[in-house]
Amino acid sequence: MKGIAADLSHVSQKGNVTGFTGDVELEPVVRGADLVVVAAGMPRLPGMQRDQLMAANGGVAVRVATAVSNACPGALLAFITNPVNMIVPTAAEVLKAHGVYDPRRLFGITTLDVVRSKKFIGDSMNISPNDVHIPVIGGHAGITILPLLTQCQPKFKRGLEETKQLTHRIQEAGTEVVNAKAGKGSATLSMAFAGAHFVDSLLRGIGGQEGVIECVFVASDLTEAPFFASPLELGKYGVKRYLPLPQMSDSERESLDKLLPVLQQNANEGIEFARKSLKELEKAAPAALP
Ligand SMILES: NC(=O)C1=CN([C@@H]2O[C@H](COP(=O)(O)OP(=O)(O)OC[C@H]3O[C@@H](n4cnc5c(N)ncnc54)[C@H](O)[C@@H]3O)[C@@H](O)[C@H]2O)C=CC1
Numbered sequence: 001m002k003g004i005a006a007d008l009s010h011v012s013q014k015g016n017v018t019g020f021t022g023d024v025e026l027e028p029v030v031r032g033a034d035l036v037v038v039a040a041g042m043p044r045l046p047g048m049q050r051d052q053l054m055a056a057n058g059g060v061a062v063r064v065a066t067a068v069s070n071a072c073p074g075a076l077l078a079f080i081t082n083p084v085n086m087i088v089p090t091a092a093e094v095l096k097a098h099g100v101y102d103p104r105r106l107f108g109i110t111t112l113d114v115v116r117s118k119k120f121i122g123d124s125m126n127i128s129p130n131d132v133h134i135p136v137i138g139g140h141a142g143i144t145i146l147p148l149l150t151q152c153q154p155k156f157k158r159g160l161e162e163t164k165q166l167t168h169r170i171q172e173a174g175t176e177v178v179n180a181k182a183g184k185g186s187a188t189l190s191m192a193f194a195g196a197h198f199v200d201s202l203l204r205g206i207g208g209q210e211g212v213i214e215c216v217f218v219a220s221d222l223t224e225a226p227f228f229a230s231p232l233e234l235g236k237y238g239v240k241r242y243l244p245l246p247q248m249s250d251s252e253r254e255s256l257d258k259l260l261p262v263l264q265q266n267a268n269e270g271i272e273f274a275r276k277s278l279k280e281l282e283k284a285a286p287a288a289l290p
């Protein structure tokens with residue numbers, strides 16, 4: 001099995017890795033990878049929302065998806081790059097344009113939201129995070145991150161106020177880190193931990209292990225949002241099975257109703273970005289496109 005932890009310097013022979021210019025020759029040097037993990041991209045500065053990274057990072061999705069289409073169209077493609085809620089729909093649109101889109105194989109890594117939930121709940125209950133199991137659904141920014149505390153195992157027996165505070169802390173944990181690092185980046189190390197965990201799960205799935213379940217952001221028809229994170233079984237070809245949406249309290253369902261239009265809007269913006277970029281690429285280098 002071949003895989004690569006990708007930075008664009010690996011897939012662009014020109015080594016032009018700073019932003020989307022539209023004049024790139026897509027000559028991938030990586031051939032035949034089974035798994036491509038993308039961590040390249042600008043991190044947030046204090047005061048920024050993740051959406052604001054799209055101008056800087058949208059081109060990463062376009063170029064990597066194009067390179068994967070040419071070099072390893074059957075690979076699983078997993079993005080860490082923010083804004084995850086837009087980057088994944090962007091990449092999907094580019095893969096579609098190249099005729100190689102398989103929704104089972106494209107992921108936005110949301111594992112850090114699960115890692116944080118396990119840590120904060122573990123601290124609150126005075127137990128190890130390893131013993132906490134909780135689904136985190138939705139997307140990967142602010143209110144789109146929805147930890148289902150009522151579904152936590154063991155039971156998280158706290159009042160509504162404490163539950164709300166903890167939910168908010170999980171949703172804003174990335175911002176907490178960005179502010180603490182004061183311009184020096186975002187949650188790089190905890191993401192490395194979360195990314196390694198998720199990639200290990202993907203590899204176990206590819207390797208044929210049964211019952212590998214992760215919450216991850218993928219194409220989905222479980223809700224009105226076209227891309228959505230929920231618990232999935234991973235397998236040889238990526239997504240093997242969508243588990244049904246977990247049970248929710250009334251308050252969690254209300255939160256779900258509020259986040260779905262945000263995810264729909266994010267997906268539309270990602271798709272729009274892809275279409276515009278493909279047009280620009282076509283003008284600049286028609287031979288690189290289908
Ligand atoms: N999905 C998630 O839960 C998380 C996502 N992130 C995102 O991951 C990305 C990377 O974050 P860090 O590793 O902390 O940042 P970093 O600044 O430590 O590393 C980013 C790397 O990407 C490269 N890079 C930047 N723009 C590029 C471009 N246009 N083309 C090619 N390479 C480019 C840089 O040269 C650098 O090597 C950011 O977009 C960040 O928001 C970070 C933490 C968690």
Ligand SMILES: O=C([O-])CC(=O)C(=O)O
Nearest residue numbers: 044082112174175186187
């Ligand atoms: O907050 C950020 O910008 C980085 C990130 O996605 C996270 O830490 O969850």
